[in-house]
Amino acid sequence: MADQIVLNHVTKRFTTKTLGDIVAVDDFNLSVHEGECFSFLGPSGCGKSTTLRMIAGFEDLTEGEIELCGRLVSSKKKNLYIPPEERGLGMVFQAFAVWPHMNVFENVAFPLRIQKINKTEIDKRVKEALHHTSLTGLEKVFPGDLSGGQQQRIALARAIVTNPKVMLLDEPLSNLDPKLRETMRFEIKALQRKFNFTIIFVTHDQSEAMAISDRMMVCDMGKIMQIDTPENLYNKPCNRFVHNFLGESTFINVVIRDGKAYPKGHLDQPLDLKVPLDAAEEMVVATRPNEIALTGPGEGGFATHIEKRIFLTDRTEYLVPVGDQLLKVQTPHRIAFSQGEACSVHLVEPMWYPADDEAAEKERARRQLV
């Protein structure tokens, strides 16, 4: 498979009046394969949208270069910059960006009219695009009279009508209600199979990204955290941030003494864990609440009690003290403990991460102000 989108050392720096220098995108290197659906995932301000806008050509780079379909489109070194209209992309925006002064047909026909394609060909291709986005019959309607879902379909039709090789989707579903979001997700995938374009999908919703992507990039504060398949990312997150971002997580701060892990500040009872050989003195143990087993006392594990019991729709959640930290455990309803009851917890193959980095937390707080 050929690499269709390649980013080499792409960096973007801003200077703001209030916060000084911000590295919005810090040395991004990645390649997206032909026909792949690749997601950029991260919280707001992580650099995902800026990266997408650099690929689209709306922003210039501070350093590095971008290659699209084997053609260099942005390069700081060679002082090269191809404007967005010459990059041959399809793009769908969060706020739909359908033109309110044109009807559905004209919106979709616009890219073809710009290319000065003849009328019969335009009619044919618009009709086809509208057919694939279930908009047939709405040609003469103005976007203002249509629902959000229909407006987003216009944007999709407009993007596929030129048959682009690369499709950029900038949070296209986040202005839609949850039910519609799922439908549109399937429709986008169906269109991709039909027209065989490469997708870059930007979102801050991890479940959406996991459902749609072949591979994804998780980033935070302008840095790439990890690039992998959804499965690997969920099961083997490379750090605490990725772990927390990709699914419900629960953490225990631990100290290592004599090859055993104790909850931080409580050296009376060790956790029932095999400590990795390269562990530092202080570590964080991460796991998912539904992967922790809960048994009666005396069956091994870490002896404690139920602090609080919360009945959720599909499972029961328990808050269990480990030292002075509270561990979140979720079990099927059939495993029932009552509040205050003694129990023991078993952590199954948790992830080990270095202890919290205070500097990183400070930087995050600073960026939140942007």
Add this chain to the structure above:
Amino acid sequence: MKKIGGVSAELAAVDGRKRLNMDKVMTAVCFVLLMIIVVIPIVMIIYNAFFYEGKLEVGMFVEQLTEPNNLGAMWNTLKIAIFTTILGTIMGVFYAWLLGRSDIPAKGLMRALFNIPYMFPPFLGAMAWDMMFNGRSGYINKWLVNLFGLSSMPININSVGGIVFVEVSYYFPFVFMQVVSALERMDPTLEESARIAGAKQRQVIWKITLPLVKPAISAGALLILTTSLAHFGVPAILGYAKRIYTLPTRIYEVIYNSGGSFDGIRQGAAISVMLVVVVALALILQNRILSSGSYDIIKGKSMRPTLIKLRGAKIPLFLLAIFTLVMIVIVPLVMIVLISFLKAYGLPLEFKNFTFAQYEKVFSANGTIASIRNSLFVSITAGIICMFLGTLVAYVVQKIKPKGKGVLEVISMLPYAIPGTVLSIGVILAWSGRIAGINLYNTIWIILVAYLARYLSFSMKTSSAALLQVHSSLEEAARVCGASHTEGLADITLPLIRPAMVSGFFLIFLPAMREVTTSILLYGPYTRTLGVQIYSLRDAGMIPQAAALATVAIGIIIVLNTIVTKLTKDKKGV
């Protein structure tokens, strides 16, 4: 539950059953006041144009309609208004785009500076341009003749073209301000998606940006059109001497020549009807050409729009913008100030001819201090009354929504489309003793009544917009907390819209301070306004004195504007 604005339908119904309904009182007060202020003067014009001593008499109207001077004036009015609108719109859109979408330097400063022409009284501008380019005695004209040894004056500002030029200079901000704010609110992805679709920057401007701001352009153009049609000052100062009349100056002349007799006023009423017809036709025409769509372009994330790089054109365009500002603000201002120091008009602008005597003369002349006092009094009073009355009408229309609220809204907006000159005639006809023996003619009160009619729509618009933002649940919450309808209104709604009321006041006070169009027909011996005083001094040939008073007037306007900006800057509310 069906909502009717401030309180739910049920609540209102319960209120209505229990006791004398305050809503009903407010509605009644609105109707009565609007009747007196707006409806009676308009009815009086139509009645007097077509009826004489109780009998239908169209002879006088036909006579006025076929009078060649009036037809010429009508033609001039149309020509000036149409050219001013077209050129002003092009200029406004161009500068709005330049400041809103290009990478022109010093944007913040430029935006502030481009609002100045809006504050500059156009008739003072006309005065300054007349001083420079008068076809017989303009200072720059004379200088050019000497410099190049010309045989005649190169530029004649006392022409239709000159009037159009001066009006464009001071009216283009109407379009500029509307379009700049539309561009700022516009979702940049609308333009970006066109780039992605393959459109070049130039194509994006023509096919996406301009069509999307068309409603804003249209609204601004309409404002230029109606203002120009109704405008008195510029054509009076530049056209009068050359017998170039427009309908407003023609109305003034007819009444002035008849010495304020009833016949003269009736003739004025007949020409007024012509002017109103012209305005109505222009509005219909404008509506045909630029039917404004009503689409929402205010959504999306607030990403900064991609600014268009002007590259090589950057410096020339920047200089052009600065040059424009200098030409329409600084040059006229300097000219007025220089002339105000001259011993006598016509002397060369040299230091030895300068004196402070004109200021002494103008301020020792009786009438000058009085005119400033008069202007302050009527502007402040009209501002305050309109502020409350406008809010009352807005509340009735937006929240109480009685039967006939449409009528109420139309009546209060009517003066917006009716020229000030016409309104003055109506006020004279109504309040000079013919109705219930009330005679306000030659008193300051008649000017006040005319200002009320003219400016009411300003405060009503701002209060309306603010009231729309106050969600009905806020007043309902007060009711749940035990407040009565009156208390809810006084403690919740009014405080929330107070900033809008205050800005409504200044929206009236500032233009009223420099007003001429309305007061030129209404002033009496002791009730000259500031604008009228400057106009009369100039008319009497005392141009340096007029310039001295104009300098003072501009000073007052600058000071007031600064205070207003300071005051309104950190106001909280809706």
